[in-house]
Amino acid sequence: MPRSKSSSAAIATVARQIEKLKNANLIGNKDDSKSSKKDDSKSSKKDEKIESKSSKKVDNKTDDNKSDDNKTDNNKEKRPKTEYQIFVSNKLTELREKYKNDGIACPGYRDLMKIITTEWHDIKDNNTNKVKKDKETKRNPSEYNLFIKSIIPLLKKEHENDINKLAQKDYMKLAAEKWREHKESKNLINKVKE
Numbered sequence: 001m002p003r004s005k006s007s008s009a010a011i012a013t014v015a016r017q018i019e020k021l022k023n024a025n026l027i028g029n030k031d032d033s034k035s036s037k038k039d040d041s042k043s044s045k046k047d048e049k050i051e052s053k054s055s056k057k058v059d060n061k062t063d064d065n066k067s068d069d070n071k072t073d074n075n076k077e078k079r080p081k082t083e084y085q086i087f088v089s090n091k092l093t094e095l096r097e098k099y100k101n102d103g104i105a106c107p108g109y110r111d112l113m114k115i116i117t118t119e120w121h122d123i124k125d126n127n128t129n130k131v132k133k134d135k136e137t138k139r140n141p142s143e144y145n146l147f148i149k150s151i152i153p154l155l156k157k158e159h160e161n162d163i164n165k166l167a168q169k170d171y172m173k174l175a176a177e178k179w180r181e182h183k184e185s186k187n188l189i190n191k192v193k194e
Contacts, residue, residue, distance in 0.1 A: 084120065091116045144179060151175045 081089075092112060099106040106112075141149070155171050155178075166174075 087120055087123075088113075088116055091119065147179055147182060148172075148175050151178055 095112055095115065096106055107115075152171055152175055155174050159166055159171075
């Protein structure tokens with residue numbers, strides 16, 4: 001596989017750095033009397049590993065340029081802060097100033113967050129209760145609801161002596177059939193009137 005210009009340039013810079021380190025006696029020096037052929041082969045293997053790692057890093061950088069651009073894109077619009085985030089940031093500064101002014105040691109971030117979240121939940125619970133009270137107005141039952149409410153006890157009395165007692169869903173099926181019959185008869189009466 002042919003190497004790109006940037007990867008071969010990176011390899012060349014790594015090779016220069018290795019030469020500098022060898023000259024500075026930081027990597028195995030050939031002049032050292034204690035070094036042997038084994039040490040030389042080990043150092044050359046290390047050099048090859050370093051070169052291969054650096055070329056992999058360069059290749060990965062060229063492949064991942066798009067993802068790096070996305071990470072560093074500061075022009076990207078941020079989502080607006082939520083009501084909770086605004087509440088927390090305001091309360092944090094408020095509590096820290098309060099502790100500072102009172103001369104008391106400020107508790108840690110976790111403790112502050114516990115205080116803030118309990119306040120948030122109290123506020124939210126109070127607000128949601130008001131909304132629920134407004135929605136508690138009930139609708140009047142529909143014609144179907146009234147019919148089912150009146151027919152189910154009659155069906156239960158009818159099937160009271162049955163050996164196999166019916167389940168509620170079976171009563172509902174029977175009631176639905178009766179409702180269809182009732183609706184059809186009502187429609188017929190309306191057609192006759194017209």
